[in-house]
Amino acid sequence: MKYNIIICSLPYSVLDFPAAAPPVLKGICEAAGFKVYTRDLAVDLYKQLNQDKGNFFCIQDWLLSTELEIPRELSNWLDFCAEYLIEFSADYIGLSVFSEWNQAAAWLLADKIKRINPNKKIVMGGRGLTTKSYPTTINKFNILKKDMHVHFWKVVKQQKLADYLLLGDAEESLVKFLRNNGLDHNDKTWGETNQILNYPFPNFDDYNLNDYIGVDNERDVQLPIISSKGCVRDCDFCDVAAQMPVFKWKPAKDLYNEIIYLSNKYNHYDFTFVDSILNGNVRQLKETVNLLAKHNRNTDQPIEWGGNWICRPISQMLNKDFYKLLAESGCKSLTIGVEHGSDRVLTAMNKKTSSAAFWHELKYFNKYNIQVIVNLITGHWSETWEDFIIQCEFIVRLQRYVANGTVSSLCLGEGFTLLDNTPALRQDNLLTHSTHWQRLFYSTRNPDLGFRERAYRTLIICFLVERINGVKYRINLQKFLDWIISAFDDIKEFQQTIPYTGKKLPEQETFKNINSFMQKIIEKEYKQFSLKLKLKSENGRTGSPQIHIMFNGNTLFNNTLAEGIHELTFPLKYNYTNKNQLEILFTNKQDSDTIIDNDGNILKDKKVEIIEFIMDDIDIAHHYLFVESAVKYYEGDKLVSGHYMGFWQPNSRMVVTFKDSIPIEAIINRKFLLNYQKKTNEARPWSREVDKIVNLLDQLEAD
Secondary structure: EEEEEEEOOOOOOOOOOOOOOHHHHHHHHHOOOOOOOEEHHHHHHHHHOOOOOOHHHHHHHHHOOOOOOOHHHHHHHHHHHHHHHHHEEEHHHEOOOOOHHHHHHHHHHHHHHHHHHOOEEEEEEEHHOOOOOOHHHHHHOOOOOHHHEEEEHHHHHHOOOOOEEEEOOOOOOHHHHHHHOOOOOEEEEEEOOEEOOOOOOOOOOOOOHHOOOHHHHHHOOEEOOOOOOOOOOOOOOOOOOHHHHOOEEEEHHHHHHHHHHHHHOOOOOEEEEOOOOOOOOOHHHHHHHHHHHHHHHHHHHHHHEEEEEOOOHHOOOOHHHHHHHHHHHHHHHHHHEEEEOHHHHHHHHHHOHHHHHHHHHHHHHHOOEEEEEEEEEOOOOOOOOOHHHHHHHHHHHHHHHHHHOOEEEOOOOOEEEOOOOOOOOOOOOOOEOOOOOOOEEEEEOOOOOOOHHHHHHHHHHHHHHHHHHHEEEEHHHHHHHOOOOOOOHHHHHHHHHOOOOOOOOOOHHHHHHHHHHHHHHHHHHOOEEEEEEEEEEEOOOOEEEEEEEEEEEEEEEEEEEEEEEEEEEEEOOOOOOOOOOEEEEOOOOOOHEEEEOOOOOOOOOOOOEEEEEEOEEEEEOOOOHHHHHHHEEEEEEEEEEOOEEEEEOOOEEEEEEOOOOOOOHHHHOOOOOOOOOOOOOOOOOOOOOHHHHHHHHHHHHHH
């Protein structure tokens, strides 16, 4: 079959789900009468590496690194892709440069194709063309100094890597291009111009979803959906407002029909909204959620979905009933750009919200079992040392929601970096390096924050997340290290040009004493917790059983329990000096309280069953490893092997002790805060990357 165009997505890719653009363009172009084929070339790389995820990301990292020698595996992939695309029967080869992270792959592949067959027509599109060249792209391809700050599409044009350039999204321009059999490559087309995103449904026929890894390799692969473009915010670190200056959305009914159509066609019911923000148009969101909730109540195949969420001020939040409806509509996870725990930094970022608003909304996500991925930015140009301490406290405070599963992961990045076309970069008070402007900058409004300080703060945050939260977090320290090594002389030179105040570096001292720093924050943030018990009591011949509950030697409860369900709640204070011990004693049972029939079967028995045993928001009754490690059960003075969640024998008791000898790995998947109080001083080595980064930072100080 002869195609008009083959549209390819490129590495770098995390392969959690297919890229949205090629299927969208295929659906639009085929509805207009053109033949389009789509292919994910990142999947080809993944398959060539035998679907080894670790190796896949390691090889891809070269595209973002300062290394010049291309890995053999990537070279083989280029040979395969070039041969495949040259032989493929299509008028045009389309390369989708989704972001600056795709620039290196686009350059390598286009150059390879043109060297083999200069007559093949290459079309490049995507928003990765309308940003500056990525720093490692500049390094790998010797981009001239005068071209370092021009948009990548101009470099592509100058190098004659593509015959045609469709800048921005191409929902309208690609059809126009194909109808006219090519456009002038100077044509700057930004895609659709209507306020409503009204185009045919995307077409995923060329994709095998089994080729993808899935979100964090834990959920099924999701189908991407676009419900809006742009953003209703203008955060100072973000380039979305510059890339898509007008916020646009699909009508709720159209969006709902698209989801149902795709779920029926592909027998797939898990979706991800790839919008910058899902809740930009609240009225449309309400309508969509209502439609999906109604659908889910009347089907055996409910829709599930996730997306990106902005935290609005409390005054603008929807009522509490909406969050229940959100869950009923199939919302399983949301990624929230919280960014910082300090309201002062949030104001400098122009986030138009507060940390209190996030905590307010997180309660509802917790209540309705909606998982949250938290995006954080450390080292913003406005961040003072006091702000950074607040950020650390914020992360420690998140622990409760990590423990109960509401917060599933944290995205940390490598500290605050500048993006092209952002308000932060346009500040008059900002000094930047000519080449490494993304990472090497200095604000005269915050004279105590330089590169060293930001780097140390990033490492401190990594430590807190790893040691306390025990949750997945996303940061590539090896890539950060590679950049420091390659740019070390430039970093030293830049350090000498800024008006450093000469104050003692608190970040360095804090990093060297990280365990005590962390312990102080834990003790400040977690002064007390709540113990919740749900007990089921049954009477015997002599009446009701009696329960005596003590914590650290103090009586919390000592009374009989009438037959039925009892819920007891106690506010307790942590003991950070000695061990914490909870004891529950069962008394007032006689032999006559156990009633049996002639065959020895128990007809009725005086007993107390533990239905829920919640500490630190974790129901330890349902965590075998914790019970096995921390709970002892006695009948009288005799220690009984095994574990029990209840009392049947006279004078039996349960003792729960929190002490440093409990293996941390056995404590509910490393998520139970009480057991960290003695573990924080444990000598645990840093990774090789961290040691090398610290050594380089110390050299900067010495110089």
